[in-house]
Amino acid sequence: MQRICVDMDEVMADTLAEHLRRYNETFSEAVTPADLVGRSLWDLTPQERQQQLRAFLDAEDFFEDLDLMPGAQEVLNSLSRRYDIFIATQAMVVPNSLGPKYRWLQRHFPFIPPTNYVFCGDKSILRADYLIDDQPRNLHLFTGTGLLFTAPHNLTTTGLIRVDNWKQVDEYFAGVHAQD
Amino acid sequence: MQRICVDMDEVMADTLAEHLRRYNETFSEAVTPADLVGRSLWDLTPQERQQQLRAFLDAEDFFEDLDLMPGAQEVLNSLSRRYDIFIATQAMVVPNSLGPKYRWLQRHFPFIPPTNYVFCGDKSILRADYLIDDQPRNLHLFTGTGLLFTAPHNLTTTGLIRVDNWKQVDEYFAGVHAQD
Numbered sequence: 031m032q033r034i035c036v037d038m039d040e041v042m043a044d045t046l047a048e049h050l051r052r053y054n055e056t057f058s059e060a061v062t063p064a065d066l067v068g069r070s071l072w073d074l075t076p077q078e079r080q081q082q083l084r085a086f087l088d089a090e091d092f093f094e095d096l097d098l099m100p101g102a103q104e105v106l107n108s109l110s111r112r113y114d115i116f117i118a119t120q121a122m123v124v125p126n127s128l129g130p131k132y133r134w135l136q137r138h139f140p141f142i143p144p145t146n147y148v149f150c151g152d153k154s155i156l157r158a159d160y161l162i163d164d165q166p167r168n169l170h171l172f173t174g175t176g177l178l179f180t181a182p183h184n185l186t187t188t189g190l191i192r193v194d195n196w197k198q199v200d201e202y203f204a205g206v207h208a209q210d
Numbered sequence: 211m212q213r214i215c216v217d218m219d220e221v222m223a224d225t226l227a228e229h230l231r232r233y234n235e236t237f238s239e240a241v242t243p244a245d246l247v248g249r250s251l252w253d254l255t256p257q258e259r260q261q262q263l264r265a266f267l268d269a270e271d272f273f274e275d276l277d278l279m280p281g282a283q284e285v286l287n288s289l290s291r292r293y294d295i296f297i298a299t300q301a302m303v304v305p306n307s308l309g310p311k312y313r314w315l316q317r318h319f320p321f322i323p324p325t326n327y328v329f330c331g332d333k334s335i336l337r338a339d340y341l342i343d344d345q346p347r348n349l350h351l352f353t354g355t356g357l358l359f360t361a362p363h364n365l366t367t368t369g370l371i372r373v374d375n376w377k378q379v380d381e382y383f384a385g386v387h388a389q390d
Contacts, residue, residue: 035335116335122324128308144302145331152325155215155296157337157353173337 031114034203035148035156035172036106037163038119038131041179042139043096046071052086068186093130098138101196107141109203115142118156120168121149162199166190177202211294214383215328215336215352216286217343218299218311221359222319223276226251232266248366273310278318281376287321289383295322298336300348301329342379346370357382 039045049071050061057079066074075083086092106115117135121127128149135147153161154171161172162179166187169176177199178190193199219225229251230241237259246254255263266272286295297315301307308329315327333341334351341352342359346367349356357379358370373379 033335116332118335121329122312122327125309125312125324128312128329129305132302132305132308143331144305147302147329147331148335149301149308149327149329150325151323151327152296155213155298155328155335155337157335 031112032160033114033116033158034109034160034162035116035118035153035158037161037165037168037179038117038135040099040164040181041162042099042102042106042117043093043134044099045093045096046181048092048096049083049086052092053083056082056086063182066182068183070183087124088126090126091130093124093127093134096134099196101200103138105196105200106139108200110141112207113160113203114146116146116148116156116158117142118148118150118153118158118161118163120151120153122151162193211292212340213294213296213338214289214340214342215296215298215333215338217341217345217348217359218297218315220279220344220361221342222279222282222286222297223273223314224279225273225276226361228272228276229263229266232272233263236262236266243362246362248363250363267304268306270306271310273304273307273314276314279376281380283318285376285380286319288380290321292387293340293383294326296326296328296336296338297322298328298330298333298338298341298343300331300333302331342373 036042046063054060072083109115119131121131153168156172159174160177161169161174162177163169164179164181164184166178166184169178169190176190178184178187178192180192180194193202216222226243233251234240252263289295299311301311333348336352339354340357341349341354342357343349344359344361344364346358346364349358349370356370358364358367358372360372360374373382
């Protein structure tokens, strides 16, 4: 059975929405995803607020209750019948996220066993056929087929296979299946 | 640069010593590693104590302060000049261990960056040249060269390259280096 690795933040979970919510609330701003085309919230944030931007992520409750990306549950549930699904998430730069991420995955994706969670940093360590990720850097490190999951910050990225949402992920693997 | 993945429990950290300490203290027993040749503490423990045996591992402080395996720091520090060292530890069956394991690694192995930690379940996900592990099962799943790190439970295992201690790990890679 072929193996698909799936990134969490901005692919399964709407991490950006929560980050923006806390940022706008704290600094009385109104930044939206549309302001972040081709750049991250980090790029946009003035120097004197960078430390707070990071502190949002370190908060014990940040990763506990993120919204799901639409369709992630349904499509992964369906794909899990034909593929081994692994979750591959960068958790090591925010160690407080380890427990909350584990619980979030168990709650929303009970059909993926915890033995298929991979909390890592450098995604070149993954041995898999596919990786779905919003970070071009991760896809370039990966040795299998990478799928760039659209997020505002990567809208200007070229040269990678792109999927805009979970419906397109489903269609991509339906196409792969048809070729087999 | 070639890549070595290293397991934590019973390879870098003396997890068995702490498990035995708690077991013997709680049940007024005197089990030693010598009683565990070719079998695990789980195999030896009566049914009615299995739940407690598991509860020891779930305790918040179990993985916080494990003893180092002799030579692990020195040999890994030396190998890190010639190899990319990744830590690959099964943390997903004991989610409480995620935070303590992260802190333990930072404290004792500051020369290995957290981006090289991999907290996983199924070690077939690892893309690396070598894996040093005490569990034959993990080595059979791994696609690179596996080194079985001697532990009481695996003393009867055959058919794998065996290293008895960190001095032998050092010697093994000195031999590999000499052949390059």
